[in-house]
Amino acid sequence: xxxxxxxxxxxAVVLLAAQFGLFSGNRSNNIGVTSERLKPPSKNRNSVxxxxxxxxxxxxxxxxxxxxxxxxNNSAANSMQVLLAILKSMPGMTIVDAKPDYxxxxxxxxxxxxxxxxxxxxxxxxxxxxxxxxxxxxxxxxGVNRARVEEIRSAYLAN
Numbered sequence: 001x002x003x004x005x006x007x008x009x010x011x012a013v014v015l016l017a018a019q020f021g022l023f024s025g026n027r028s029n030n031i032g033v034t035s036e037r038l039k040p041p042s043k044n045r046n047s048v049x050x051x052x053x054x055x056x057x058x059x060x061x062x063x064x065x066x067x068x069x070x071x072x073n074n075s076a077a078n079s080m081q082v083l084l085a086i087l088k089s090m091p092g093m094t095i096v097d098a099k100p101d102y103x104x105x106x107x108x109x110x111x112x113x114x115x116x117x118x119x120x121x122x123x124x125x126x127x128x129x130x131x132x133x134x135x136x137x138x139x140x141x142x143g144v145n146r147a148r149v150e151e152i153r154s155a156y157l158a159n
Contacts, residue, residue, distance in 0.1 A: 026136065031104055032097075033121045038132040046141040047134030048149055066149055068128035069120075069156055076101060076122035079129055083120055086155045093118070107133075107148060114138075116145060 030039055041049040041064035050068035052061050072079045077100060087093050087105050097104040101122040106115050119132045131152075133145040 027106075028117065028136075031117060031119065033102055036123070036125070038119050038121055038130055039134075041132065042134055044139040046138055046145065047132065048145045049132040049134075050128070050130045051132070066131065066146060067153075068123070068126070068130045069153060071122070071127045071129070072159075074127060076124060076127075076129075080120070080122055082159050083129065083152070083156055086152060086159070087118075090152075109144075116141075116148070118148070 028039065032039075037054060038049060038051055040055050041047040041052050041061075045063050047064055048066040049064050050066050052064040052066070055061060069079070069083070072082060080100060080103065084095070084098055084103055087095060087103065090107075092108040092110065094106045094108070095103065096106055101124075103120040105118045107118055108115055114135065114137060116133060116135050121130045123130045131149055133149050135141045135145060
């Protein structure tokens with residue numbers, strides 16, 4: 001019976017810590033586009049990036065690789081407007097920075113309140129929107145970032 005009480009207490013402590021933001025992590029100081037590149041994917045299995053191929057020495061390149069979003073009607077401006085509207089409609093998504101060619105958002109998970117960084121850049125050389133989604137904390141995301149990007153992709157392609 002003691003073990004059950006201990007587990008309940010530990011669970012309550014974890015949930016309480018989450019409510020106070022102890023699992024939110026810190027915003028990276030190198031978010032954004034530098035030399036036509038988003039921040040590289042993490043060395044751990046907790047991020048995805050459509051630019052993972054640019055980092056051939058990356059140990060998790062295969063896990064991190066995800067397709068970019070195609071431009072709509074060959075228009076970066078139209079594509080980014082559609083994308084911004086989708087992101088604004090998503091629960092837990094907060095737009096931090098929105099420019100004509102770049103969007104940075106933070107995604108907050110419901111229960112444990114983890115914060116993930118989500119970036120989009122309209123790549124004019126390839127007529128695509130490059131994407132990066134990464135967990136701030138942890139070594140494994142259990143597919144959460146990939147699922148988020150694919151959910152965004154589905155809504156984007158449906159518009």
